[in-house]
Amino acid sequence: DRKSDHLRVGPYVDFPVSVVLPAGGSGERTGLQTPKQFCPFLGRPLISYTIESFERVSWIQTIMVVVAKENIGLMMDIIQQFQHKKVRVVPGGSTRHRSICNGVVALGEEGRPAADKPKVVIIHDAVRPFVDEDFLYKIAVAAKEQGAAGAIRPLVSTVIATTSEGYLDHSLERAKYRASEMPQGFTYDVIYQAYQRCTESDFEFGTECLHLALQYCGTNAKLIDGPPTLWKVTYKRDLAAAESIIKETLSQSACLITGGLEVGVTLGKFLQKAFGSLDMELNVTPDLMGDNVRYLLKDWNFILVSVSPSCLSEVEAILTALQAENRALLNPAVIIWMHLSGTDEPSTSGRPAESAALISLASTAKLRNILLYGIRLHQPEDTEQWERSASRVADIASALIRDRNPALVGQLLQA
Amino acid sequence: DRKSDHLRVGPYVDFPVSVVLPAGGSGERTGLQTPKQFCPFLGRPLISYTIESFERVSWIQTIMVVVAKENIGLMMDIIQQFQHKKVRVVPGGSTRHRSICNGVVALGEEGRPAADKPKVVIIHDAVRPFVDEDFLYKIAVAAKEQGAAGAIRPLVSTVIATTSEGYLDHSLERAKYRASEMPQGFTYDVIYQAYQRCTESDFEFGTECLHLALQYCGTNAKLIDGPPTLWKVTYKRDLAAAESIIKETLSQSACLITGGLEVGVTLGKFLQKAFGSLDMELNVTPDLMGDNVRYLLKDWNFILVSVSPSCLSEVEAILTALQAENRALLNPAVIIWMHLSGTDEPSTSGRPAESAALISLASTAKLRNILLYGIRLHQPEDTEQWERSASRVADIASALIRDRNPALVGQLLQA
Numbered sequence A, B: 001d002r003k004s005d006h007l008r009v010g011p012y013v014d015f016p017v018s019v020v021l022p023a024g025g026s027g028e029r030t031g032l033q034t035p036k037q038f039c040p041f042l043g044r045p046l047i048s049y050t051i052e053s054f055e056r057v058s059w060i061q062t063i064m065v066v067v068a069k070e071n072i073g074l075m076m077d078i079i080q081q082f083q084h085k086k087v088r089v090v091p092g093g094s095t096r097h098r099s100i101c102n103g104v105v106a107l108g109e110e111g112r113p114a115a116d117k118p119k120v121v122i123i124h125d126a127v128r129p130f131v132d133e134d135f136l137y138k139i140a141v142a143a144k145e146q147g148a149a150g151a152i153r154p155l156v157s158t159v160i161a162t163t164s165e166g167y168l169d170h171s172l173e174r175a176k177y178r179a180s181e182m183p184q185g186f187t188y189d190v191i192y193q194a195y196q197r198c199t200e201s202d203f204e205f206g207t208e209c210l211h212l213a214l215q216y217c218g219t220n221a222k223l224i225d226g227p228p229t230l231w232k233v234t235y236k237r238d239l240a241a242a243e244s245i246i247k248e249t250l251s252q253s254a255c256l257i258t259g260g261l262e263v264g265v266t267l268g269k270f271l272q273k274a275f276g277s278l279d280m281e282l283n284v285t286p287d288l289m290g291d292n293v294r295y296l297l298k299d300w301n302f303i304l305v306s307v308s309p310s311c312l313s314e315v316e317a318i319l320t321a322l323q324a325e326n327r328a329l330l331n332p333a334v335i336i337w338m339h340l341s342g343t344d345e346p347s348t349s350g351r352p353a354e355s356a357a358l359i360s361l362a363s364t365a366k367l368r369n370i371l372l373y374g375i376r377l378h379q380p381e382d383t384e385q386w387e388r389s390a391s392r393v394a395d396i397a398s399a400l401i402r403d404r405n406p407a408l409v410g411q412l413l414q415a
C-alpha cells in the first residue's frame, strides 16, 4: 500500500525523472475486445496498476500517458476514479514510436521552470504493471550516467532465422542474446535527439528505442537484468497470471480484531499458527483505535470476532473507518465477520435475521469496494478442538481472502 | 474429456508415431522446490496433463517419458494413480540432449515387430501441457515429408546482442526471426542419426534439436506457426496461467438435473439464460439414466435440484454413478445441491441436520475427487423474482464451478 511504501523508499534520486507510458495498443493478441491496458483486474483497469507503480515512487514527477484519441475520455475517467495525481495525457500517434515521441515532446513543453525539465525519461509499457522502485532506481541512475539503459531478460526459447519458404535457416546461440524488455531510461537529450534525427521508416517500422539511441546518438545503452515480473501482459493467459500476482499481493496478511474478547484472543493464538502454515501472516489486535489504526492503514483483510449473533454494528464501524480513510480506493478490502456461537447454542443453526442482515450489509459494502463475508464457528471446548477449528477457519478465510470473489459476498459459511 | 474427444478425431495418421517427453528439468525459475512438471494443478501433476494431451490422440503409440533417476519412483506413482496407458519411463542423462537421446534410443529398442518402430518421433516438453491433436497432426505429417518440423511463435520482445561489458551491441530485426517452440517432429532416422553424429559439446551445451538435424543430417526443418497455448510453463506466473486454462476447460458447461420436478424445469429455463450471459452452457435433463447418461460422461459439473430439505439421497446416487464411471480420475467434478425451499418455509432458515449432512457428505466426496457444495433458494413466485433469483444462482454456481475451491466444500450458500 501507498503509506507504508512511502516509509520504505530506497535510495533517493536527486535529479528530475519523468515517465512516458505508451498505452495505444489494440490488444488483439489476448483475443479480447478491450485493449489489455484497459482490462479490469478486481474492478480496476490494468493501466491504473502500472500508474500506481510509478506514482508511489517519490522521486518520479510526471507520468505522461500516451493514448489513442478515441480512448482519451476513458483514460481521464480512470484518472479521476482512482485519483491519480501525477498523470498527464497526450494523444498518441499512428505507431508506437510516434506515440512515445509525442510523450517525450510533451514532457519538454510542460511550461514549467527549466529546473523541472526531466533529466531522465523512463519509457515503459502500460501492460507491464509490476515494476518496482528498486529497479526503476537502477534504470534512472544508469540512464543518467550512460545516456541510455534498458531492462533485459534471458531468452526462454531459442531464436531462429527462417527462410522465405518457411524452413529453418539457422538458429542463434542462445547465450549470446537477450530479450530487450521495459523499462528503459534515457537522458532527455538523448531520446529527444534520437527522435529528431530518425527517419520516417524508423517511426513506421521500428520497435526498439535503444536502437535509435545507438544509431542516432551513438549511445550504447547499459543493459540491466530485470526480474521476471517485468513481463509484458500479451496473451489471454497473461491476464490470469497478472490477476494472480495482484491477488497474492493483497493476501500476504490479515488483521484479526478480537474486540477485547477473551475468546477472540484465544482464537487469535490458534489462528496465527494455522495461517502461518498457509503462508499468511495474522496480526492480532483488540481494536483499530490509537496506535492500532496502523492495521487499518496497512492491511487489506480484516477478521472481526463477534459473539453476538445478530449484531453487525462492529462490522458497520469498520466499514465506516475504511471509507473515512479511502482505503478501498485502489483495491477491494475484505472483511470477514467471524461469529463464535456459544456452547449452549446449536452451532449450525442459521438465524434468518442474521443471514439476511449480512447479505444486506454485504450489498452496501460491495458498492464501496469492500467484500464482506461471514464465518460461523461453534466455540471449541478444548485445545484439540481449537486446533481443528482454527485450521478449518484458516482454510475458509484464506480461500475467501485469496479469491476475493464478489459472487460470494454476504454468505455465512460454517467452519 | 476422453470419450467425446475420441468421437471428434481429425485426420488420421497412417504411420507409426511415438513421443519423447523429457521431464528432467529442475524448475529453478519458478522459485519453487518441486520441479514444475511435478507441481500439482487441481491435485494432479502438470506432467499428467501433458501425457493426457498425447494419450488421447489415437494414432500416437508410445509416450517415452525421460526423468531423472531420483524421480522415477514418483513418475511411476503418477502413471499408476492416473492410469496412463501409453507411457514408458527411461532414466534421463545429465543434459537435455542426453535425455532426449536416451528416449529416442529406447523407442528403437522396444523389441516390437519392425512395423511398429516409429516412423516419426515427436519431441515435446513436459511443461507444455496444452498441445492439441490438430497441431500434432501438422507436425507429424510435415516431419514425415521433410524429415523434421518444429513449432514457431512470433517474438514478443526484441532480441539484442550484448557486449561482454553488458552494453547494447545491436538489436535484431524482429520480423526476420521466430521463437523456436515445441513440439518438434523428426523421422526416426533423422533424429537417431543426428544424435549418433553430434559431438560431446552438442550434448553438453546444445538446446535445439532442429539445429542438430540441420547440421548432421542436412535436414532443413519445416517451421509451423503454433498457437500461444504451446508456451512453456517457466515462471511462477505461468503456474497461475496454466491453472486458469485448466479451470476454464472444466467450466465450459454444467448439467442441471431437474429430477423431473416442475419447479426444476422452470429453474432450468431461467438458469440457462443466466448462465448464457456468463458464457457458460447449461444442459437440462430430468435424470442421468438411459440416453441421458451422456451428460454423466461429458460434463464436469452437475447441479441437482431438490425440494426435500433434509434428503441428500439424490446426491449420493450421483456420487455413486460418477465413481462407477471413474469420472473424477483426471479432474475434480463439481456437484451443487440446489435446494428450493417451499413458499411456506422461511428461506434463510438453515436446518442443523441439513447443514451437517452436507458437510459430512462433502468430506466423503472430496476423497473421491468430487467437490460438493449447496445452494439454497427460496422458491420465487413470479417471473421477475425468477429472473433475479436465477441470476444470483448463476453467479454463485459459476463462481463455485470456476474456482473449484476445495476449502469451500460442504458449504450451503444462500441465493
Ligand SMILES: [Mg+2]
Residues within 6 Å of the ligand: A005, A056, A132, A133, A134
Ligand atoms: Mg515500492
Ligand SMILES: [Mg+2]
Residues within 6 Å of the ligand: B005, B056, B132, B133, B134
Ligand atoms: Mg483432441
